[in-house]
Amino acid sequence: MAVFTADPQIVILHGREEVGSVDPMLLQRRVEGPRLITLGGRSWQVNYVDWKRHRAYVEPSDRAADSKWSSMPQPESYALSDATRRVLLGAEPTGVTLSKRAIVKLEELRGEYINRVAADSTVLVREANGRLRWWTWAGARANAVLAAALLEISPKLLDEPRAYNNWQIGLRGDATAGTMGRALRDIRDTLHSAPTRFRPSIDARALKSLKFSELLPLDLAVSATAERAGEPERATDISERPIQAVH
Structure with missing residues (x-):
């Protein structure tokens, strides 16, 4: 079998x-x-x-x-989100031929996201409505781990536990690069010593999606489902990068 x-x-x-x-x-x-x-x-x-x-x-x-x-229901991998970041920074997609319309659109997107991408750091951007967004470009599964980590280490920084997507995490308006930096040091140290410490929050009803979940103890079923929903290795990579604040 x-x-x-x-x-x-x-x-x-x-x-x-x-x-x-x-x-x-x-x-x-x-x-x-x-x-x-x-x-x-x-x-x-x-x-x-x-x-x-x-x-x-x-x-x-x-x-x-x-x-x-942001109307993107499918979680992206770290590789895809990071590739998007690099293309927005100026890297040319390999193995494809862009049409004239695609070239124009790509330049428009690079101009639109110019303040949300950086070569060696993540970016903290304050929007016109006063809200902060932490642009990690890490993919939803890594961002799920980072959001769970912030919820445990410094919950006052997080806008709400599910305020993230493939590219960014929503923060409270009074968060700063300094307070984020201190929180990330604690998160980074914890991830190095206990990589699976921070797990995305899982709806108990979702456990039915796990094969043979009824044969598992509840804590093990939750752990297995949360493990699929997170990428702690990539979250660790992001936590080691400096934060660049853009106003």
Whole structure:
């Protein structure tokens, strides 16, 4: 008998109509109030997740969906997010031929993100509305670990536990590069001594997505699910970089 597991996609259904699919990670995080997602250009409220069948049932919502994901429901790997950062810094994509329109669009994006990328550091940017965003370009799984670490080490710095996406983490408006630097030193030291200390928060209902979860003790099932949702090695890499503040 062969036993293996893989990260399945969750099919999103509105009635019998298939709206699309999302990575399980999007539905595993704990939320307060209704769970909202953006898919197919609109907001949806998730009413029920059938973890065994890998399906979720939704209905249209007039509320703004989880903008923390910036309409990007699929978690990116560190490699992809970091490649995006390097291209925005000026690296030319290899193995592809860009059309004239793509070249123009790429230059527009480089201009738009010029203050959010840096060669050797992460970037802390204060937006016009006063909110802070920490641009790590680490991918959602590494950012999930960093958000969990901030929640434990210095919770007053974090906007809210789920305020992150593939590229950035939302911070409170009174956070500074200095306070972030001190928190990151503690996080870095902890990650070096205990790499799996900081684990993303997992909704208990999401444990059904783990094969044979009913055969595992609860703490082990939570640990296995959280391990899939995080990349502590990449989070450690990010914690070792200096922070550059941009106003």
